[in-house]
Amino acid sequence: MAVGEEKAENRRGIRGWLSPYHYNAERWAYLFQRVTGVAILAYVLGHLGDTSFFVGGPAGTGPSPSGWSFIGSIFENSFGHLILILVVLVLFFHGVNGVRLILAELGFIMRKPSAIEYPYKPRGLGYGQRTLIYVAIVAAVAAAVWAFLVLFEGMG
Amino acid sequence: MKESRLMLIQYGTAVAAVALVSVHLVMQGVIVPYATAISFSNILSIYRNGFYAIFLEAMLVVVLVHGFNGVRIILHELRQTKPWTTWVDAGTVLAIVVTVAYGTRTVILAVFGGVSA
Numbered sequence: 001m002a003v004g005e006e007k008a009e010n011r012r013g014i015r016g017w018l019s020p021y022h023y024n025a026e027r028w029a030y031l032f033q034r035v036t037g038v039a040i041l042a043y044v045l046g047h048l049g050d051t052s053f054f055v056g057g058p059a060g061t062g063p064s065p066s067g068w069s070f071i072g073s074i075f076e077n078s079f080g081h082l083i084l085i086l087v088v089l090v091l092f093f094h095g096v097n098g099v100r101l102i103l104a105e106l107g108f109i110m111r112k113p114s115a116i117e118y119p120y121k122p123r124g125l126g127y128g129q130r131t132l133i134y135v136a137i138v139a140a141v142a143a144a145v146w147a148f149l150v151l152f153e154g155m156g
Numbered sequence: 157m158k159e160s161r162l163m164l165i166q167y168g169t170a171v172a173a174v175a176l177v178s179v180h181l182v183m184q185g186v187i188v189p190y191a192t193a194i195s196f197s198n199i200l201s202i203y204r205n206g207f208y209a210i211f212l213e214a215m216l217v218v219v220l221v222h223g224f225n226g227v228r229i230i231l232h233e234l235r236q237t238k239p240w241t242t243w244v245d246a247g248t249v250l251a252i253v254v255t256v257a258y259g260t261r262t263v264i265l266a267v268f269g270g271v272s273a
Contacts, residue, residue: 013234034230041223048216048259054199055265062269063203065196072194088181095174102167150185 029133033097036090043087050075081151089144096136104129162225169222176215203266216259224251 012019017031053071056064074080103109109128183202184193192198202208228248232241 037223037226038230041227044219044223045255048255048262052258052262054196054203055262055269056272060265060269061272062265063196063200063271065271068196068199076194091177095177098170099174102170105167147185150190154189154191 025130025133029097029100029136033094033101036094039090040087040094043083078152084151085144085147088147089140091140092143093136093140096139097133100129100132100136103132166222166225166229169218169225172218173215173222176211176218179211180215200266200271203263209263209267213260213263216263217256220252220255220259224248224255 017034023031050071052058052060053067054064055062056067060067075083100109109126109132111126184190188198203212225248228244231244
């Protein structure tokens with residue numbers, strides 16, 4: 001068997017991400033970091049498209065009140081606001097969890113490595129990492145509530 | 157470019173994106189009410205404020221580089237053959253150039269274009 005074939009057999013790809021078997025909090029955070037990242041990029045591309053209508057869309061030549069009101073008529077409704085709340089939710093999780101990943105990469109929140117013994121819990125993952133995962137979840141929910149109040153209750 | 161340097165770019169753009177997007181969000185419902193923030197006249201005044209136009213352009217570049225480089229990293233994790241690596245890297249650069257160009261066009265037209273009816 002060639003080396004490449006052996007690698008192909010061992011590769012689990014996206015199925016490896018989505019199988020929650022034996023997942024711990026860090027592994028779930030890894031999965032959500034990837035999923036939210038792709039979702040945010042999809043939103044950003046859509047946002048590039050809708051903001052371009054401020055200048056009349058792809059064929060526009062300058063600021064266009066009619067182009068902007070056209071795009072507003074499509075997205076400024078309950079469905080559009082619901083999408084924005086979901087975007088804020090995933091954005092905050094991705095941002096705070098991303099800061100955790102950078103801190104871990106730089107070694108700030110990693111515990112001292114030690115020999116792995118039964119019951120084989122990863123020892124490098126300290127309280128700092130776990131805490132930041134929970135902070136990311138709380139921050140995301142709080143931001144989504146804030147977005148709801150701004151968009152549906154007229155606060156802000 | 158070495159992967160280690162690309163990861164540093166990924167982390168650098170991540171930190172910059174957190175800062176820039178936070179300010180962007182604060183301007184959409186904290187400093188001014190949301191309804192005012194998305195009004196045509198308010199957005200036009202923001203674009204025509206030189207500082208904020210540069211801010212928007214910087215956010216555009218930072219977020220798109222971070223986003224597409226993130227997708228590149230995911231795709232490299234899924235498969236590691238030489239042709240795949242080459243195509244993914246080339247596609248990433250192309251996607252960044254095209255989307256940044258389109259977003260920059262919006263900024264330039266909003267700043268310098270004449271207001272139509």
